[in-house]
Amino acid sequence: MTEGRDTGAASPAPNQAAAVACTGLRRSYDQVVALDGIDLEVRTGELLAVLGPSGCGKTTLLRLIAGFEPPDAGTVVVGGHLVAGIGVFVPPERRRVGIVVQDHALFPHLTVTDNVGYGLSGRRKGQRATRVAEVLELVGLEDLGGRYPAELSGGQQQRVAIARALAPHPSVVLLDEPFANLDAVLRARMRTEVARILRIAGATVVLVTHDQEEALSLADRVAVLNRGRVAQVGRPDQVYRRPADPFVARFVGDADLVSATSDGSSLDSPLGRLKVSGAVPAPGPAVAVVRPEALRLTSAPTGLGRVLTATYFGHDQLVEVAVGDNASNGLVVRARVGSERLFSSGDQVHVDVAEDVVAFPA
């Protein structure tokens, strides 16, 4: 560990508006590269979701920002202060970074009040009690201050963890897969509830998750990580509608990749001629990203598609269709269509692409 200049002293901030700025962050564990040069900014007051499959390095990124581990290379700036870089490593207790982890990590030997007041030990007693009461009210637990963590439900434990992280006014709050251990009903409720609490508190938040729905619905901006690199950063709709590469397209939302040929203005594909939104690949082979909801199916005995499976979801159905004369080298796409007319295996259908697609050079 390079515990060099062990100071919290301000180094000139590269960007005052950024609550956190990471530049060129690298970190590997015994030959395995977890972070491979991460550049990322978290703007003050925003909720940034870091989204990626497991093993993409998102938790490592969080641990480097929190100061639980030093980076191999690169710098971290929190609240305008350089906290990790060449010869600089500020320990976690001097970074003003709050963290909420998956299992909450509430101190089991302390009451709710003492847990929340834990990070306020420097303040005067009255000030401390006021702040504790304030954040407990914010998370709606003002009546449970005397309880121990073991006496709380999962949702209540999560609120305590958030209150504890918010209490010392951190520059940024890091949430590490906070909803992963909650059951489906509670998860949906806690998501909206936590988002509400964090907005009222005006906190800057980094939410690490592998759940694209969570990222898209909660975040102001989404950073998609793949194999230790940032694949794309943008507003949720940008990431979904204009994925920067085929990985992002497939990871954020469902998508099938369809081989096509570009003529410089549109694409020729087994699904017919496709109109492209955004940059059109140069003439030659290309890949089109086809979302299931962009497809329309019509029953037609002469149609080129044959239904393989149809799964009914109530509000809609997901239909797998083999396209082409020869199913063995053929293409299989998924279509999410209305459930007023049910398809079944073996139906011949005509496949239409009703929306413009995103395309990349092959």
Added chain:
Amino acid sequence: MLVAAIAVLPAVYLVIRAREAGLGATADLVLTTRTAQLLGRSLGLAAAVTVTAVLIGVPVGWLTARTDLPGRRLFTVLTALPLAVPSYVAALAVVAAFGPRGTIARWLGPLGVDRLPELYGFPGAWLALSLSTFPYVTLTVRGALRRLDPALEEVSRSLGVGSWETFLRVTLPQMAPAAAAGALLAALYTLADFGAVSLLRYDTFTRAIYVQYKGSLDYSAAAVLALVLAVMSLAVVAVESRMRSRTRIVSSRTARQPRVVPLGRWRLAAAGAMALIVVLGLALPVATLVTWLVVGAQEGVDLAGTLRAAVHSAQASGLGALAAVGAAWPVAVLSARRRGSVARWTERAAYVGYALPGLVVALSLVFFGARVATALYQTVAMLVLAYLVLFLPQGLGALRSTIAQVSPRLEEASRSLGASRLKTTLRVLLPLVRPGAAAAFALVFLTAMKELPAALLLGPTGWDTLATRVWASTSEGFLARAAAPALLLIAVSSVPLVFLALRDNR
């Protein structure tokens, strides 16, 4: 039910015998200054040993679990091994090392030091028992530290609390219940100990009971004293189980290893302190015994006698382990598979042996044998019965956890495929539980090998085991003759501890 009856037999019989003395006489016996004195000594020794065990055990546990101590794995094993040294062997080693004619005295003699501080009595008993019991604290503390969620310490740091303060406010409170559990084990061990206090001539309850039993024909007096000791031990166990149910420990669900604490310039000092503990607790006893073995070999050692004693030990322990595991089986199945008061009370009854000192069980079986089961008196069967009572809890603990791991669904599946209850037990449960049962057998066997008071009181006259041989030789001052059986006992008992410590350290 039968098992439960056997398990509580000694306690019940002791009450019967004590009552024979008459209520008035009992009261006279209990309410004497002598009893008060014994009580003070037993509790005083237990308190001193427990405090010492905690003062040594907690730092050793933390150093071996969480720091970059040099030779961490080696120290993990070596600091667990003193548990393999039976207390009477530890006492023998303490005498041989620090006694008036011991190793240290011989080294210091030429330097003009002709008198060492008095060893017999409290100092010797305290030293020997502290060195034998601190690993209880070490093992429980290390277990707690391993289970501790590393996120607790990280979150504390991120809330602006430094590493030293985090240790005090988070790590230490999380270790405390485990340390307390280990401390109570040490206290229980001290209260029940017979070998060390007898050899070091410190009058506690156990020694007084034995002297009363051997020296006078008034067995009721011994029974009354034994009853008082049993009550004391039960009180300690009750405190322990209360504390255990109150602990608030969260175990980590993440596989992440906790951060290793760099010791910096304290590394060597820590290693030195560890080495000193290992030398005192392990190297010194073993080295002393080896020296005596060599001395004895020159004078001609009774190899045949040692061998015969070893065979006796193995016989009694083997049968005892078989009986304990066999008796534990139905109780374990009952408690792992059924709920309800019968299962619960049977299990509780089986645990009585855990609270009763070996001497108390042995004594009550002596009374029982002399009066009721005369056919068994003075046979090895009586000793096996004692081992059954004493080690049933150990066997039960090991078996219960393995049986609980076998899903009842497996048995249900077997039954639905047409296998009878018996066939299901034989073909499904037994093969799955076999490793656990073997481990339980080995554990009980090795513990029984070390057991002293029951072997001393219940073994047929002239029939000696390794343990009684060490005891007899030491109390008669033939240290050379005690060396071979003592070393053999340490070697045998070390095997499971090495496994335990290594598994713990992964």
